[in-house]
Amino acid sequence: MSYNSRLSDYIQRRGFLLRVGLITGGIFLNGCYKRLKAKSYDIPGKLSGPNEKAGHLLRDKISFPKPLEHSKVKILIIGSGISGLSAGRWLKQSGETDFEILELEAHKGGNAHSGKNKDAAYPLGAHYVTVANNEDEVLMDFFKEINVITHMEKGLPYYNEFYLTFDPEERLLINGEWQEGLVPEFGVPELEKTQIKRFLAEVEELRLKKGADGKFVFNVPVSESSSDKSYLKLDLMSFKDYLDKKGFTSKYLLWYLNYACKDDYGRKISDVSAWAGLHYFASRRGLAANAERNAVLTWPQGNGWLMEQLADPLDKYIRTSSMCYQLGYTDNGKVLALVYDVNTQQNRTIEAEKVILCAPQYVNNRLLRGIKRPGVDYKELQYAPWLVANIKVSALSGGRGMGLCWDNVAYDTPSVGYVNSGQQRLNTAEDGHTLTYYLPLCDFEPAVARLAAYSRSYEQWLDIIMPELEYIHPGLTKVITNIDLWVWGHGMISPSVDLIWGDNLQQARKAIDQKIFFAHSDLSGISIFEEAFHQGIRAAKEVLKNNG
Secondary structure (H helix, E strand, O other): OOHHHHHHHHHHHHHHHHHHOEEOOEEEEOOEEEEOOOOOOOOOEEEEOOOHHHHHHHHHOOOOOOOOEEEEEEEEEEOOOHHHHHHHHHHHHOOOOOEEEEOOOOOOOHHHOEEEOOOOEEEOOOOOEEOOOOOOHHHHHHHHHOOOEEEEEOOEEEEOOOOEOOOOOEEEEEOOEEEEOOOOOOOOOHHHHHHHHHHHHHHHHHHHOEOOOOOEOOOOOHHHOOOOHHHHHHHHOEHHHHHHHHOOOOHHHHHHHHHHHHHHHOOOOOOOEHHHHHHHHHOOOOOOOOOOOOOEEOOOOOOHHHHHHHHHHHHHHEEOOEEEEEEEEOOOOOEEEEEEEOOOOOEEEEEEEEEEEOOOHHHHHHHOOOOOOOOOOHHHOOEEEEEEEEEEEOOOOOOOEOOOOOEEEEOOOOOOOEEEOOOOOOOOOOOOEEEEEEEEOOOOOHHHHHHHHHHOOHHHHHHHHHHHHHHHOOOHHHHEEEEEEEEEEEEEEOOOOOOOOOHHHHHHOOOEOOOEEEOOHHHOOOOOHHHHHHHHHHHHHHHHHHHO
8 A cells, every 4th residue: 555545544534533523622423522642743833824713703703893983995905815916006006096905814915925934934825936928918017027027038038047946946756766857757667658758748739729719728817718619628527537538547647647736726636627637737838038938936935925026015005904794885885895803803894986805705705695696606616725834854864866956746645745945045054944845635525624624733733744754754753843834724726627617707707786896816716826916907907997
């Protein structure tokens, strides 16, 4: 039995118990209360996540205090994730400054949030983007604005060398050795290598393919992809079924494709559409004057750095710890937002001409109680939960083969590996390393996995992640000085069959009464920076157009 199978069985046993019944710190089983005991790891650290208290207030429909203040604003943006910040940036650059951005958390950024220890910053969510597709002028303009693109050279963007991933970039632990790159190679039988090459050749062909409408079949943002129905039908079958139909059976290839889907979508090939699975490989065509095609851009704090570039110019417009818990209409047809200050525990109302809701749809479902969204089925939208662990180590054993890289993945293990968060640091005198480890919780339906994730203690999480980390780096436990854990209960939208091109998302993108507009990466069906960035701009343009 493989390591992955053993650990999956372990998680499944606990997941089954959690299905039966769950209370804080343990379970009821056959009338008996039992603790979920973990092996004792003497490792300091903490377990955190999005504001649980505020989330409960929003979910449980408690009675809020009577509003003490009332204010008016032309445009109210709810949510300061990438889409909300992008919408605010577009409004401001278009000359519209009468707006306000509300954020439930004490910090900005949504899933682009980051953290830091005494030595280094590190990501708590998304940790990279690739160079932009060259026809994406809006994103390239933003990259120029923040000096990610420093200038143009022979018609191609020249990217800031400090932000391109420093070498070495990627390695894979497979068959007892670290190989360069993530596509399985070392110890892989020739027949299986042939299948891998065939798949890569097919997606390379798709990368350049255009539909009958002249658009690339797969593009970023998704909205710029071809609407040719002969390709949209790929959204109506699972990626697994597509691969079966194509005769792709290599265990090494299927592992790699599962890794890719877990990495971008938090789900396995059986749980995402074929269109989404192929999009991962065929949607990027970015060329640069000073880097290879689709080169990676990253920062010690991951996409938190990009978030800061969006947020800093908007600082005076952003109100953190401000939870909008309901939207309605005033007698004169304005939108009325009920807002609770998480810190002062006081309530206020904000009257707005327009609202841009930049929250995920499961949150919007609660905010819009009493306001109908025809054709939107919230139950069909699933969000993948994740665990992110930032691990401070005083030293790191090398192992056989390729040395430490930015991205480090082990074949046939539950996680998608770890990034060396200090790879981009110019100060090489840092004592040790901070490793950011990503574990998608995809062995069960998201709701079950989320329930289990929220129930676990810090010690129980260590019981899950440490065996894998020890497998990757024997003896690692002895050199770990701290672990900070972060649980994302709703980490990203799952691009399930018939989601991306289905009617549900089309309806969800529509404004309500031309007064409440929507912007979030889940409206693309794919949760990456570029999608959130463009969703914010789309909504801001709709508002400005509607304002005349």
